[in-house]
Amino acid sequence: MKKILLPLLALILVLSACSNQSDNKSSKNEGETKTYVQDSGDKVKIPKNPKRIVVLGATYAGGLEQLDANIVGVADIVDDSKVLKDKFKDVEKVDAENVESVAKLKPDLIITYNTDKNLKKLNKVAPTIAFDYMKHDYKEQHQALGKIVGKEDKANAWIDKWNKKTENDGKAIKDAIGEDTTVSIIKDFDKKVYALGKTYGHGSEVLYDAFGLTMPKTVEQATKKNDLADISEEELPDMAGDYVVTPVAKGSKLSFENKDIWKNTEAVKNGHTIKVDEGIYWLNDPYSLEYERKDLKEQLLKQ
Template identity: 85%
Template sequence: MKKLLLPLLALILVLAACGNSSNDKSSKEKSEKTTYKQDSGEKVEIPKNPKRIVVLGATYAGGLKQLDANIVGVANIVNASKVLKDKFKDVDKVDAENVESVAKLKPDLIITYNTDKNIKKLNKVAPTIAFDYMKHDYKEQHKELGKIVGKEDKADAWVKQWDEKTKDDGKEIKDAIGADTTVSIIKDFDKKIYALGKTYGHGSEILYDSFGLKMPEKVEKATEKNDLADISEEQIPEMSGDYVVTPVAKGSDLSFENKDVWKNTDAVKNGQTFKVDEGIYWLNDPYSLDYERKDLKEKLLQH
């Protein structure tokens, strides 16, 4: 009997040691920290492998999802995008301004904008990264997210694949509509009209960076400082390119849609204007960008 008990006891001890080792490793992974330098210059200590991320800056949600980050909560505004709504159907939605709803999810990392008025309160819940949206273009943005979740290689790979894919798109489009053809983005919001710059979202990254299309000279000059120009109705003709993209909420009309100043532009007369879904186009994460890439390419080639 003793001969049988000794090997069995040894086996139990080995298994117990393995279990303890596994638990120790898991505990160590949870407790490991790294330092991230914020856009403000301040440093924040964050988990090396965050397990419970709450994303209040919806701009960054799709990028983190593409990097297989562990997201437990996301700002409910993602539901305005039919692209991201599906991607986050199984993730809790939170009110981005309600700190209590965030705290209930017990995050180990929160990602928001530097304009968030609750940053100090959020920092008491979990380490909080507050991005300055205007500081990064969409590629830099994705690489920064890769650094945060330890997926830098995957982020770099996406950027490389994106550049290769859209370079071919741009060539095809310019061959079809002309390399010197201009495109502008005009948007109305809160009773004002805007001409958008090269990095203000709403398809600008696709048109000007990815496809390499040209912006009207007057738009480029007007948007060079703030990437956005507040314009009057009378300025619409001079801010309109050969093609004009107009982001609108689904089912909505433009405030100037039925006015002569718009209807008499060459773009309208030539049938070279098209509306795009504001709910999707204000975002510039990998999923939204790919939708916009296909949508804009199709519209430009059809017109």
């Protein structure tokens, strides 16, 4: 009997030791950090495997969700998008300007914009990454998020799939509306009218990068410096392409919608205007972009 018990006891001890080593290793990994270089050039120590991320920069919420990051809180503005509202229905919503509401969630990582006025306070709550929105295009943005949460492969896989899919979309659209047909994005905000550049969201990434469509030369020149241009209503005919996309907030109308100068543009007279939901279109995460891709393709092909 002893001959049987002794080997069994030895086996139990070995398994127990292995289990403890595995637990210790797992515990150790949870506490590990890595250095992340901010857009500002500053370095910040962040968790190697963040477990409680609060996303105050709504631009980055969908991307992190697509990468299966551990998000415990997100800026309540995501609910303005019917696409993201569903994705974050079970995640705590916080006021992006209320540091106390963030602290209550005990984050181990906070992600926000470099324009956040509470950066110093947030850094006292948890390591904080402050993105400069204008420093990355949407693909670089997704790669950066992948690097933060250790999911670079998944981020790159999404980009590869997106490139192939949208290349085919672009060919189909150009075959239908013409290779040299121009498309512009014009929106109004706070009593001003703007022509948008190639990376200012609102469908620009889909139209110009993914589909490879052409921007009017007038818009390209006007938006060259700041990626958008404050224009007068009198400039609308010059800025309007063969097709015009107009982002509009839910329940709102374009300030120039009923004015003759707008009605007399070729795009309007030809029925080539596309009104889109600004609540979705201002975002450029994988989920929002997929919605925009399908929506814009459908509307361009049926014009």
